[in-house]
Amino acid sequence: MRGLLTLPGDPAADGAAPELAGRRLELDPQVALRPEPFGALAYHHGTRRLTFLRSAELVALVSTLGDHPRVDEALAAGDVAPALWPSFRRALAALLASGVIRDPEAQPSQR
Amino acid sequence: MTPKPSPLSDELKRGLDAPICLTWELTYGCNLACTHCLSSSGRRDPAELSTEQVFTVIGELHDLKVFYVNLGGGEPTIRPDFYDIVDRCVAHGIGAKFSTNGSTLTPARAARLAATEYVDVQVSIDGADAATNDAVRGDGSFATAVRAMEHLAAAGFGPFKVSVVMTRHNIPQLDRFEALANRFGAQLRLTRLRPSGRGADAWWHLHPTNDQQRHLHAWLLDRPEVLTGDSFFHLSALGGALPGLNLCGAGRVVCLIDPLGDVYACPFVLHDEFRAGSVLDPGGFAEVWRRSPLFVSLRQPASAGACASCGSYDACQGGCMAAKFFTGLPLDGPDPECVLGHGEPALAGGAPGARPRPAPGHSVPIRLGRR
Numbered sequence: 001m002r003g004l005l006t007l008p009g010d011p012a013a014d015g016a017a018p019e020l021a022g023r024r025l026e027l028d029p030q031v032a033l034r035p036e037p038f039g040a041l042a043y044h045h046g047t048r049r050l051t052f053l054r055s056a057e058l059v060a061l062v063s064t065l066g067d068h069p070r071v072d073e074a075l076a077a078g079d080v081a082p083a084l085w086p087s088f089r090r091a092l093a094a095l096l097a098s099g100v101i102r103d104p105e106a107q108p109s110q111r
Numbered sequence: 112m113t114p115k116p117s118p119l120s121d122e123l124k125r126g127l128d129a130p131i132c133l134t135w136e137l138t139y140g141c142n143l144a145c146t147h148c149l150s151s152s153g154r155r156d157p158a159e160l161s162t163e164q165v166f167t168v169i170g171e172l173h174d175l176k177v178f179y180v181n182l183g184g185g186e187p188t189i190r191p192d193f194y195d196i197v198d199r200c201v202a203h204g205i206g207a208k209f210s211t212n213g214s215t216l217t218p219a220r221a222a223r224l225a226a227t228e229y230v231d232v233q234v235s236i237d238g239a240d241a242a243t244n245d246a247v248r249g250d251g252s253f254a255t256a257v258r259a260m261e262h263l264a265a266a267g268f269g270p271f272k273v274s275v276v277m278t279r280h281n282i283p284q285l286d287r288f289e290a291l292a293n294r295f296g297a298q299l300r301l302t303r304l305r306p307s308g309r310g311a312d313a314w315w316h317l318h319p320t321n322d323q324q325r326h327l328h329a330w331l332l333d334r335p336e337v338l339t340g341d342s343f344f345h346l347s348a349l350g351g352a353l354p355g356l357n358l359c360g361a362g363r364v365v366c367l368i369d370p371l372g373d374v375y376a377c378p379f380v381l382h383d384e385f386r387a388g389s390v391l392d393p394g395g396f397a398e399v400w401r402r403s404p405l406f407v408s409l410r411q412p413a414s415a416g417a418c419a420s421c422g423s424y425d426a427c428q429g430g431c432m433a434a435k436f437f438t439g440l441p442l443d444g445p446d447p448e449c450v451l452g453h454g455e456p457a458l459a460g461g462a463p464g465a466r467p468r469p470a471p472g473h474s475v476p477i478r479l480g481r482r
Contacts, residue, residue, distance in 0.1 A: 006119050032204065034129070034176040038122045041131065043178035045206055045229055050131065050178070052119055 004091035006052040020089050020096070026066030028102045033063065042100045051100050058091055062101060065092075123356060126363045126410035129175035129400060134367045134378040137165070137196065138185040139473035143212050145237070145248045147276060147310035147317060149378055150369070151472020152185040159370040162192040164391070168368070169199050171396045179206030183378075185370065185473075188215040194223075201229045210235055210274060212252060213259025221259075221266035233274040233300060234259050239287035243280050247317070257291075264295040272338065274300045277327060278317040285330050289337075300338040301331070303345075305379040306437040306447075311469050314438070324450055325349060345430035345446045348423035358428055362387065362409035366400065374399045376409060379433030381470055416443025423451060430454075439466035 027033065030046040033053075040059040042051040053059050057080050068074040071092060075085050095101045140155035141148070160168070172180065180200060187193055188211050200207040208231035216234075224230060236256045238244030244253035263271045273292045275281065281288070292299040306314035319327065328346040331337055331353055341355035356364070361376035368374055372390040375381055387406050388399035400406060418424045430446020438447040439461040445453035 032176060032178055034178075036122075036127055037125075038119070041127070041178075043131075043206075045178075045204075048179075048206070048231070054119065 004053070004055045004058045004087065006054060020092055021072045022070050023103060024069050024105065025071055025092065025096065025101045026104050027062055028099060031100050033059070035059065042095075044099055047099055049098060051095070051098060053095075058088060061088060061092075062095065065101060066104070120356070120358050123358060123360070123364055124410065124412070126406070129177055129397075130366055131177075131360075131364045132179045132181060133172075133177060133365055134181045134183060136183050136185060136367065136369050136378070137187045137193065138190050138370050140189050141184055141186040141212075142189065142214055143186065143249045143252055144475060145309070146313040147237075147247060147278075147304060147308075148474075149305060149308040149310060150185065150381055151308040151469060151474050153475035154473045155185075155189075156370055156473060160372050160390075162195065164372065165192075165196055166199055168372070168390050168396055169196070169203055169205065171390075172200075172205055173203040175397055175400070177205060179208060182207060182209035184210075186212055186214065197227070197230060201227065206231070208233065211259070212248070213256040216259035216262055218262045218266065221262035221268060224263070225266040225268040231272065232263060232268065233272040234263070234297075235274045235276075237276050237278065238281050239284035239291060243284065246280070247278065247313075260295045260297065264297075270296055270298050272300045273297045274302065276302055276304050277319055278304055279319045279323060280317070282319050282323040282327055285327070289334075298336070298338055300340065301327075301342070302340050303342040303431070303434075305431065305433050307379045307381060307433055308469050308472060309474065311437045311466070318448060321448075321450060321452065324448060328353075328450070345427045345434075345448060346450055348421075348427035348450050350426070352426065357426075359432055361385075361432055362406040366406070368396070374403070376405065377433060379431070380436060382436070382467060383470070384436070384467070385433075414443045416441065417457075418443070418445055418453070421445075421451065421453065436467060437469065439463075 039053040141152040210233040237247040241253035344357040387403035447454040
């Protein structure tokens with residue numbers, strides 16, 4: 001399966017995902033998300049990093065993460081087939097590592 | 112519903128709904144007269160966009176969700192409304208990066224910049240010492256730039272950028288540029304010399320030798336933290352792609368707005384042939400980006416032409432359109448600085464008179480006498 005996202009200059013993490021299923025995550029407020037035919041571009045105004053999200057389902061998931069208390073509830077609310085959840089969790093792990101999404105509790109309102 | 116199968120580069124070549132970023136030259140005015148100036152700057156043009164016109168375009172870029180703009184010139188900071196423009200961008204969620212020769216960067220200005228989020232500053236030098244730099248940028252320009260860097264560092268601005276155009280005279284100074292940037296806690300940014308503007312003439316004696324290009328490539332591979340603005344994708348033919356998108360983004364993911372509001376495919380092709388339209392046209396910038404015949408054609412699959420039989424075409428994509436254009440080479444042939452040496456015979460076969468000339472520009476005439 002192809003990667004769901006591409007981080008220029010930095011190979012997408014493809015290993016085992018850390019346990020994300022039960023965590024609460026959200027789009028970082030400093031990230032601008034722009035729809036594109038292939039999915040979306042995400043630009044982080046703080047780190048100045050550009051990330052390519054290459055699936056409409058991933059874009060929908062990232063946009064709605066913050067509305068759900070757990071990652072898997074966000075997955076369940078979308079239309080991603082359960083068999084694909086592991087690959088989506090891996091993509092989220094890479095997005096967490098690159099700062100596109102964040103754990104709201106791990107970073108209490110700092111600029 | 113599965114992820115898309117095509118390589119990202121194919122999708123980018125078909126063009127984005129809006130640019131990722133764009134270069135916006137706000138004025139032709141400049142107190143320097145660098146020999147390689149892409150825009151042949153010097154005098155301001157009375158037809159430069161007014162503050163209100165600039166603000167209107169910023170509103171459009173906001174609606175298009177353009178992530179950031181690279182403000183330049185000329186020397187953009189000589190516009191009296193320059194920092195109003197920066198503030199307007201930031202207020203609209205558009206990151207503002209600007210290039211400056213440092214001449215207006217006082218300690219007070221550096222302090223104000225340090226207090227502004229989402230602003231990046233690039234101070235340009237073209238040599239690691241005054242002799243090398245000033246030969247290209249003019250007497251005193253090195254000292255001025257270093258003073259500006261001192262002010263930024265003292266104000267606690269953070270990692271500003273030291274921006275250098277690579278020439279055959281400064282590639283031997285790469286380690287010294289790195290040391291200079293480190294001294295100020297700055298990031299080094301290296302970009303490619305293009306034969307555009309006044310650089311159309313200067314390129315012939317300033318562009319790096321092939322051995323220097325190989326050295327630069329190896330040096331950059333060892334230093335992924337050095338920024339290049341995706342400038343050196345033609346070096347990918349050496350094997351080992353540099354960080355970045357590694358493709359020509361002209362009219363696909365980037366473009367340029369000139370001081371008069373004319374929109375060009377990239378900062379290096381200020382020539383009628385690559386003018387897509389104007390922000391003042393009906394429909395504004397968005398219409399030019401989406402539907403100008405030039406940009407639509409740049410998003411069509413390109414022929415590899417004379418490079419089709421070269422095994423490195425997929426890596427270098429034939430190099431830089433602007434470098435080919437202004438050196439008189441066919442756009443579907445090798446880059447004049449092809450690292451595999453295919454550019455040199457092509458250059459040798461061309462007649463100088465057949466090369467396209469850049470627009471006359473805004474160079475300040477040389478005065479031979481004093482009154």
